[in-house]
Amino acid sequence: MDTGSNEPKKRYQRYLEAVTGPFDDKRRWRQYKARVRALPENYRAAVEALERYLMHFGPGDGAEAASMFEDIADLFEHAAADGTPIREIFGENPVEFVEAFLQNYSSGSYVRRERERFADAVARAAGETPGDDERAVR
Structure with a gap:
């Protein structure tokens, strides 16, 4: 598609990114x-398997999710190069591994954000300042 100048093309790209998401994340x-x-x-x-789990419980932000998945690729590339057994990567409880892994990403999962939102709403309803409970629901 010939747009004739750079400005309309940039506008067209901005529109596409608004609809499809940032090209850089893709x-x-x-x-x-x-x-x-x-x-x-x-x-x-x-x-x-890890990716499937993280699609449900990982960060929703595109840039942070991309960083998280890049970190997973780094981890497994190094493990494969070193010959590290799969069980040694995950340990005895893969869910504990993935939950600890997710703690490294600030926006966290949808579930964590909703737990925090719920705890804050209850604190406000109880006349407390949200966050006073030191996020006991984590």
């Missing part, structure tokens, strides 16, 4: 997926 996602495809089969299967 580029990062494709690079991450390529890195995962290059892993040995058992590591790839573990990453795909």
